[in-house]
Amino acid sequence: MTEITDVALLIFMVILAVAISRMQNLFMVAVMMGIFSFLSAVVFTLLDAVDVAFTEAAVGAGVSTVLLLGTLALTTREEKVAKQKNAFALLAVIATGGALIYGTLDMPHYGDANAPVHTHVADRYIEKSGEEIGVPNIVTSVLASYRGYDTLGETTVIFTAGIGVILLLGRALRKGEKS
Amino acid sequence: MFVAAMIGILATMVLALCRAILGPTVYDRILAVNMFGTKTVLFIAVIGFLTGRPDFLDLALIYVLINFIGTLAVLKFVTYGDLGADPENEKGTR
Numbered sequence: 001m002t003e004i005t006d007v008a009l010l011i012f013m014v015i016l017a018v019a020i021s022r023m024q025n026l027f028m029v030a031v032m033m034g035i036f037s038f039l040s041a042v043v044f045t046l047l048d049a050v051d052v053a054f055t056e057a058a059v060g061a062g063v064s065t066v067l068l069l070g071t072l073a074l075t076t077r078e079e080k081v082a083k084q085k086n087a088f089a090l091l092a093v094i095a096t097g098g099a100l101i102y103g104t105l106d107m108p109h110y111g112d113a114n115a116p117v118h119t120h121v122a123d124r125y126i127e128k129s130g131e132e133i134g135v136p137n138i139v140t141s142v143l144a145s146y147r148g149y150d151t152l153g154e155t156t157v158i159f160t161a162g163i164g165v166i167l168l169l170g171r172a173l174r175k176g177e178k179s
Numbered sequence: 180m181f182v183a184a185m186i187g188i189l190a191t192m193v194l195a196l197c198r199a200i201l202g203p204t205v206y207d208r209i210l211a212v213n214m215f216g217t218k219t220v221l222f223i224a225v226i227g228f229l230t231g232r233p234d235f236l237d238l239a240l241i242y243v244l245i246n247f248i249g250t251l252a253v254l255k256f257v258t259y260g261d262l263g264a265d266p267e268n269e270k271g272t273r
Contacts, residue, residue, distance in 0.1 A: 001185065005185060005226070012193075012196055016196065019200040028208060031208055031253055032199060032208070034215075034253075035196070035199055038216055039219075042219055045223055054241065057241065061216070061249055062245040062249050065249050065252060066252045073260060
């Protein structure tokens with residue numbers, strides 16, 4: 001059953017992507033991208049990547065719709081139509097797509113137990129992380145200890161971005177109070 | 180039982196998708212998007228029970244909230260033409 005739902009959802013995504021690319025009204029495109037995000041969030045859930053699905057739904061369907069609408073309020077709602085067809089652009093797109101599909105041929109199949117991601121270090125984390133780190137949750141011990149420097153870098157980036165946003169928004173708010 | 184529910188949800192997803200792509204007016208499409216969000220929530224709930232992991236219900240609840248706020252933002256944009264507009268004042272005073 002899950003195979004059928006996987007295929008059905010991916011077909012929906014393809015149909016929707018073609019429909020979006022043929023639309024001229026940018027407001028409609030922004031709204032339809034919400035459906036696309038919901039579909040990809042469901043596919044991520046089916047792939048057991050629940051955290052990615054969370055992010056996709058919150059960012060893709062929630063925040064980016066609002067940001068795109070805010071941009072549309074400042075600019076125009078209609079797309080400028082290209083008069084002539086560009087054969088070189090079509091060739092470049094087909095070549096890039098072909099290269100990407102060729103790249104997937106080497107990848108392990110969906111659910112393959114011998115894929116590198118399952119044979120590399122996951123077993124060691126599951127068996128030893130309890131006694132090595134002493135945290136019952138394996139994901140927490142991987143994030144906070146085995147990949148501690150990586151997580152430190154990520155939180156530094158997010159912290160810096162947060163400071164930037166506060167500085168930008170705070171300046172606008174202070175100006176608004178004065179005037 | 181859950182398989183039948185899944186097939187039903189997929190069928191209604193197709194219908195909502197048709198309305199979103201064909202829909203002549205803005206409101207058809209907004210309603211279709213809102214409907215599709217609801218279908219997503221139902222889909223995740225059913226797939227949780229189908230695969231024996233009802234914990235997915237938490238995820239479905241988050242999607243309900245996101246869908247609601249997204250629809251509100253779109254409707255505000257349609258009504259006022261601006262997300263920062265103050266409904267208390269006149270239209271588009273910014």
